[in-house]
Amino acid sequence: MRSSFLKVAIAAVALAIFPVTMTKAQDRPKDEHHDHDADHHEHNRDHAHGADHAGHHEESAVKDEAATKVIIGEKASQGEQVVVARVNGLVCDFCARAFEKVFGREDAVKTVDVDLKAKQITLVMKPGQTLSDDHILKAVKDAGYKLMGIERTL
Amino acid sequence: MLAYYTLLGYVARMKCQTTQNFLRSAAVLWLAAFLSWSGAQIAQARPVSYPGGWTFIEETDGFQNTGLIHFSPTASYSLGLRVERRRVEEFIYIGSQINYLARRWNMENAQANIYLSAGGGAAIGDFGGVDTRSEAAGFLKFAGDWETRRWFVSYSARQFLVTDANDFFTQRARFGVAPYVADYNALHTWLMVDIAHRPEAPDEVVVTPLVRFFKGPALLELGFGTDERVLANLIYRF
Numbered sequence: 001m002r003s004s005f006l007k008v009a010i011a012a013v014a015l016a017i018f019p020v021t022m023t024k025a026q027d028r029p030k031d032e033h034h035d036h037d038a039d040h041h042e043h044n045r046d047h048a049h050g051a052d053h054a055g056h057h058e059e060s061a062v063k064d065e066a067a068t069k070v071i072i073g074e075k076a077s078q079g080e081q082v083v084v085a086r087v088n089g090l091v092c093d094f095c096a097r098a099f100e101k102v103f104g105r106e107d108a109v110k111t112v113d114v115d116l117k118a119k120q121i122t123l124v125m126k127p128g129q130t131l132s133d134d135h136i137l138k139a140v141k142d143a144g145y146k147l148m149g150i151e152r153t154l
Numbered sequence: 155m156l157a158y159y160t161l162l163g164y165v166a167r168m169k170c171q172t173t174q175n176f177l178r179s180a181a182v183l184w185l186a187a188f189l190s191w192s193g194a195q196i197a198q199a200r201p202v203s204y205p206g207g208w209t210f211i212e213e214t215d216g217f218q219n220t221g222l223i224h225f226s227p228t229a230s231y232s233l234g235l236r237v238e239r240r241r242v243e244e245f246i247y248i249g250s251q252i253n254y255l256a257r258r259w260n261m262e263n264a265q266a267n268i269y270l271s272a273g274g275g276a277a278i279g280d281f282g283g284v285d286t287r288s289e290a291a292g293f294l295k296f297a298g299d300w301e302t303r304r305w306f307v308s309y310s311a312r313q314f315l316v317t318d319a320n321d322f323f324t325q326r327a328r329f330g331v332a333p334y335v336a337d338y339n340a341l342h343t344w345l346m347v348d349i350a351h352r353p354e355a356p357d358e359v360v361v362t363p364l365v366r367f368f369k370g371p372a373l374l375e376l377g378f379g380t381d382e383r384v385l386a387n388l389i390y391r392f
Contacts, residue, residue: 087260088260088261088262089258089259089260089261089264089265091263091264091265091301091302091303092265092301092303092342092368093338093339093342093368093369093370093371094200094203094371094373094391095265096338096339097204097370097371097391098203098204098207098229099204101204101206101207102204102205105206114338115337115338116303116337116338117335117337119262119263142205142228142229143204143205143229144202144204144229144230144255144258144260145260146260148262
């Protein structure tokens with residue numbers, strides 16, 4: 001029995017190590033790309049806040065400002081508003097899947113992008129359309145999560 | 155809330171055949187109440203999805219083979235159909251299942267949940283005897299989990315109740331670590347240890363090291379336990 005466990009343990013470690021190498025290789029150029037974009041993109045921003053923790057949002061907004069700029073720079077086209085919602089409890093792919101589905105159903109939303117690392121959801125709206133802060137707050141709350149702040153372009 | 159759990163405790167007492175089982179059930183239910191009130195953080199695989207979401211769950215280990223499909227009208231509860239083959243007890247349970255998210259803590263880098271589940275249906279089999287028969291059956295379950303993108307801890311306890319047959323109790327704890335942290339839609343790999351305790355089973359305690367692969371809407375777990383049986387769990391969230 002002990003030898004069986006040893007085999008399982010060795011297989012588990014081998015399986016775990018292989019994706020580590022892949023992930024690190026994939027992440028590196030992305031981070032470099034973020035730095036580049038943060039230096040070169042400027043956008044008009046209108047800050048809106050979730051019902052609770054507005055103060056916390058202000059601090060986080062400064063901290064993650066560069067990352068948010070990158071996302072907006074990558075996703076936005078002319079006339080399309082980009083909304084970035086910062087959410088607490090966003091820890092796994094099932095959480096991300098939930099927000100893809102919840103916001104993907106909205107007629108006003110063109111694309112949904114969930115970033116687990118930054119704990120934020122980026123919504124690119126269809127031209128001339130938007131979602132109100134209250135609507136986003138309710139959608140996040142109804143999905144079982146906590147909205148910490150909203151930022152938007154235009 | 156406390157009154158609710160007290161009521162559940164009395165229901166469990168009516169069904170339990172021994173004082174020992176009752177004390178165990180009551181302890182589990184009161185633990186649920188205590189944790190809900192105290193804000194402690196523990197858990198398991200999430201049995202409630204996003205509003206309008208469907209989930210398919212398959213679980214295989216030394217005790218059981220289970221298929222469960224559930225629908226979540228809201229993020230607070232889900233309703234499902236469960237088919238469970240009990241290896242030791244030698245019956246198949248077919249019935250409904252309701253899962254309720256009693257409490258969730260959403261933190262910046264972590265999430266914790268407490269779930270309560272209940273099921274009702276029929277147990278069909280020979281129950282270790284000769285003749286096949288059908289009995290009314292059901293269960294009460296408590297589950298809690300705490301996870302970050304790196305660490306995972308969960309605990310669950312279930313009291314299964316069958317008329318005119320032996321009731322049984324199962325509790326499980328699980329610890330996991332992700333060797334690397336991946337982005338959404340990348341392959342997540344977790345190394346976990348699952349500890350299952352079944353007082354009435356031949357292997358009372360089964361320890362199962364396992365690997366969890368998690369990618370987008372799909373989660374697969376593969377392990378091999380001290381009972382020398384394979385653990386294979388699959389969850390797909392539609």
